[in-house]
Amino acid sequence: MLYFLIYFQLLLIIILLDLNFMIKKLYIFVLLSLFSITHNNAQVNLSVYSEISIVTAGPGVELYEKFGHAAIRIKDSVLNLDLIYNYGVFDFNQPNFLLNFADGKMYYVLARYDFKYFLSSYKKDKRWLKQQVLNLNKTEKQQLFLYLENNALIENATYPYDPFFNNCASKLKRYYNSYFRRKCSVKF
DSSP states (O other): OHHHHHHHHHHHHHHHTTSOHHHHHHHHHHHHHHHHHHOOOTTOOOOTTOEEEEEEEOOOSSGGGTTOEEEEEEEETTTTEEEEEEEEEOOTTSTTHHHHHHHTOEEEEEEEEEHHHHHHHHHHTTOOEEEEEOOOOHHHHHHHHHHHHHHHSTTTSEEEEBTTTBSHHHHHHHHHHHHTTTTOOOOO
16 A cells, blocks of 8 residues: 555656646645655664765755755665655745745644655756765664654644744754754864
8 A cells, every 4th residue: 555655646746747836846745745644664773874964955046945955864775765854845825925934934844755856856946965974873863763753743743934943954953952962072
Protein backbone atom coordinates (compact mmCIF):
# COMPACT_ATOMS: atom_id res chain seq x y z
CA MET A 1 0.00 0.00 0.00
CA LEU A 2 2.82 2.41 0.89
CA TYR A 3 4.52 1.86 -2.47
CA PHE A 4 1.24 2.55 -4.25
CA LEU A 5 0.86 5.85 -2.36
CA ILE A 6 4.42 6.88 -3.20
CA TYR A 7 3.95 5.92 -6.86
CA PHE A 8 0.64 7.81 -6.99
CA GLN A 9 2.21 10.90 -5.42
CA LEU A 10 5.12 10.84 -7.88
CA LEU A 11 2.72 10.47 -10.79
CA LEU A 12 0.74 13.45 -9.60
CA ILE A 13 3.89 15.54 -9.26
CA ILE A 14 4.86 14.72 -12.85
CA ILE A 15 1.40 15.64 -14.09
CA LEU A 16 1.46 18.87 -12.12
CA LEU A 17 4.71 20.04 -13.68
CA ASP A 18 2.69 21.64 -16.48
CA LEU A 19 0.31 23.56 -14.20
CA ASN A 20 0.54 27.18 -13.18
CA PHE A 21 3.58 27.77 -10.95
CA MET A 22 1.72 28.84 -7.79
CA ILE A 23 -0.93 26.14 -8.11
CA LYS A 24 1.76 23.54 -8.70
CA LYS A 25 3.57 24.51 -5.50
CA LEU A 26 0.33 24.26 -3.51
CA TYR A 27 -0.35 20.78 -4.88
CA ILE A 28 3.21 19.71 -4.16
CA PHE A 29 2.83 20.98 -0.60
CA VAL A 30 -0.31 18.89 -0.16
CA LEU A 31 1.34 15.82 -1.67
CA LEU A 32 4.44 16.20 0.48
CA SER A 33 2.28 16.64 3.54
CA LEU A 34 0.47 13.42 2.70
CA PHE A 35 3.80 11.67 2.23
CA SER A 36 4.89 12.90 5.66
CA ILE A 37 1.76 11.41 7.19
CA THR A 38 1.92 8.06 5.40
CA HIS A 39 5.56 7.26 6.09
CA ASN A 40 7.26 7.65 9.44
CA ASN A 41 10.81 6.54 10.20
CA ALA A 42 10.65 6.97 13.99
CA GLN A 43 11.63 3.31 14.54
CA VAL A 44 14.58 3.42 12.14
CA ASN A 45 18.11 3.32 13.53
CA LEU A 46 20.56 5.26 11.42
CA SER A 47 23.74 3.46 10.40
CA VAL A 48 27.27 4.61 11.22
CA TYR A 49 27.48 5.79 7.59
CA SER A 50 24.61 8.26 7.94
CA GLU A 51 25.21 11.97 7.40
CA ILE A 52 23.26 14.93 8.71
CA SER A 53 23.71 18.24 6.94
CA ILE A 54 22.47 21.76 7.04
CA VAL A 55 21.47 22.74 3.52
CA THR A 56 21.46 26.47 2.82
CA ALA A 57 19.81 28.00 -0.24
CA GLY A 58 20.52 31.32 -1.85
CA PRO A 59 17.87 34.00 -2.25
CA GLY A 60 15.21 33.74 -4.91
CA VAL A 61 13.03 36.08 -6.93
CA GLU A 62 9.78 35.92 -4.92
CA LEU A 63 9.31 38.01 -1.76
CA TYR A 64 9.25 34.94 0.49
CA GLU A 65 12.53 33.73 -1.10
CA LYS A 66 14.50 36.97 -0.67
CA PHE A 67 16.29 35.91 2.52
CA GLY A 68 17.41 32.45 1.40
CA HIS A 69 16.51 29.25 3.18
CA ALA A 70 17.90 26.51 5.42
CA ALA A 71 16.83 22.91 5.96
CA ILE A 72 18.22 19.69 7.40
CA ARG A 73 19.16 16.71 5.25
CA ILE A 74 19.53 13.19 6.59
CA LYS A 75 21.24 10.75 4.26
CA ASP A 76 21.94 7.10 4.99
CA SER A 77 23.07 5.06 2.00
CA VAL A 78 22.84 1.80 3.97
CA LEU A 79 19.13 2.40 4.62
CA ASN A 80 18.55 4.01 1.20
CA LEU A 81 17.35 7.11 3.01
CA ASP A 82 17.79 10.68 1.75
CA LEU A 83 15.35 13.07 3.40
CA ILE A 84 15.04 16.81 3.78
CA TYR A 85 13.31 18.39 6.77
CA ASN A 86 12.03 21.71 5.50
CA TYR A 87 10.62 24.21 8.02
CA GLY A 88 9.81 26.65 5.23
CA VAL A 89 6.59 25.27 3.75
CA PHE A 90 3.39 27.32 3.67
CA ASP A 91 0.15 27.66 1.74
CA PHE A 92 0.41 30.25 -1.04
CA ASN A 93 -3.38 30.55 -1.10
CA GLN A 94 -3.76 31.74 2.47
CA PRO A 95 -5.90 34.89 2.60
CA ASN A 96 -3.71 38.02 2.37
CA PHE A 97 -0.64 35.85 1.97
CA LEU A 98 1.94 38.56 1.13
CA LEU A 99 0.57 41.05 3.66
CA ASN A 100 0.54 38.38 6.38
CA PHE A 101 4.05 37.30 5.39
CA ALA A 102 5.32 40.88 5.75
CA ASP A 103 3.56 41.22 9.12
CA GLY A 104 4.86 37.83 10.34
CA LYS A 105 1.34 36.42 10.85
CA MET A 106 1.63 33.12 9.06
CA TYR A 107 1.66 29.46 9.93
CA TYR A 108 4.41 27.35 8.44
CA VAL A 109 4.76 23.58 8.33
CA LEU A 110 7.71 21.24 8.70
CA ALA A 111 7.61 19.11 5.56
CA ARG A 112 9.62 15.91 5.37
CA TYR A 113 10.27 14.47 1.91
CA ASP A 114 12.90 13.03 -0.44
CA PHE A 115 15.88 15.30 -0.97
CA LYS A 116 15.74 14.83 -4.76
CA TYR A 117 12.51 16.90 -4.91
CA PHE A 118 14.05 19.66 -2.82
CA LEU A 119 17.12 19.72 -5.07
CA SER A 120 15.04 19.68 -8.24
CA SER A 121 12.91 22.62 -7.07
CA TYR A 122 15.93 24.79 -6.28
CA LYS A 123 17.67 23.88 -9.54
CA LYS A 124 14.55 24.83 -11.45
CA ASP A 125 14.48 28.18 -9.65
CA LYS A 126 18.23 28.64 -10.35
CA ARG A 127 19.06 29.08 -6.67
CA TRP A 128 22.35 27.88 -5.24
CA LEU A 129 22.53 25.26 -2.49
CA LYS A 130 25.36 24.64 -0.04
CA GLN A 131 25.58 21.63 2.22
CA GLN A 132 27.46 21.52 5.51
CA VAL A 133 27.85 18.02 6.95
CA LEU A 134 27.64 18.12 10.73
CA ASN A 135 30.32 16.34 12.75
CA LEU A 136 28.00 14.26 14.95
CA ASN A 137 28.49 10.85 16.47
CA LYS A 138 25.99 8.05 15.88
CA THR A 139 24.04 8.79 19.08
CA GLU A 140 23.75 12.49 18.26
CA LYS A 141 22.62 11.70 14.72
CA GLN A 142 19.94 9.35 16.01
CA GLN A 143 18.81 11.91 18.58
CA LEU A 144 18.44 14.62 15.92
CA PHE A 145 16.71 12.19 13.55
CA LEU A 146 14.13 11.24 16.19
CA TYR A 147 13.61 14.88 17.11
CA LEU A 148 12.90 15.76 13.46
CA GLU A 149 10.66 12.74 12.96
CA ASN A 150 8.62 13.78 15.99
CA ASN A 151 8.39 17.37 14.73
CA ALA A 152 7.24 16.12 11.31
CA LEU A 153 4.21 14.38 12.81
CA ILE A 154 0.99 16.04 11.68
CA GLU A 155 0.16 17.17 15.22
CA ASN A 156 3.59 18.85 15.64
CA ALA A 157 4.43 20.10 12.14
CA THR A 158 2.62 23.46 12.11
CA TYR A 159 4.14 26.46 13.85
CA PRO A 160 3.55 30.23 13.89
CA TYR A 161 6.13 31.83 11.63
CA ASP A 162 8.06 34.88 12.75
CA PRO A 163 10.55 36.43 10.31
CA PHE A 164 13.10 37.02 13.08
CA PHE A 165 12.46 34.53 15.89
CA ASN A 166 10.65 31.48 14.49
CA ASN A 167 11.74 30.56 10.97
CA CYS A 168 13.80 27.95 9.12
CA ALA A 169 17.12 29.24 10.48
CA SER A 170 15.99 29.90 14.06
CA LYS A 171 14.54 26.37 14.30
CA LEU A 172 17.99 24.93 13.54
CA LYS A 173 19.67 27.32 15.97
CA ARG A 174 17.17 26.47 18.72
CA TYR A 175 17.86 22.76 18.33
CA TYR A 176 21.62 23.36 18.37
CA ASN A 177 21.36 25.48 21.52
CA SER A 178 19.23 22.87 23.26
CA TYR A 179 21.26 19.77 22.47
CA PHE A 180 24.79 20.59 21.35
CA ARG A 181 25.82 23.95 22.79
CA ARG A 182 27.54 22.43 25.80
CA LYS A 183 29.48 20.00 23.58
CA CYS A 184 30.46 22.30 20.71
CA SER A 185 32.23 25.58 20.33
CA VAL A 186 32.79 27.70 17.28
CA LYS A 187 36.02 29.65 17.00
CA PHE A 188 36.64 32.44 14.53
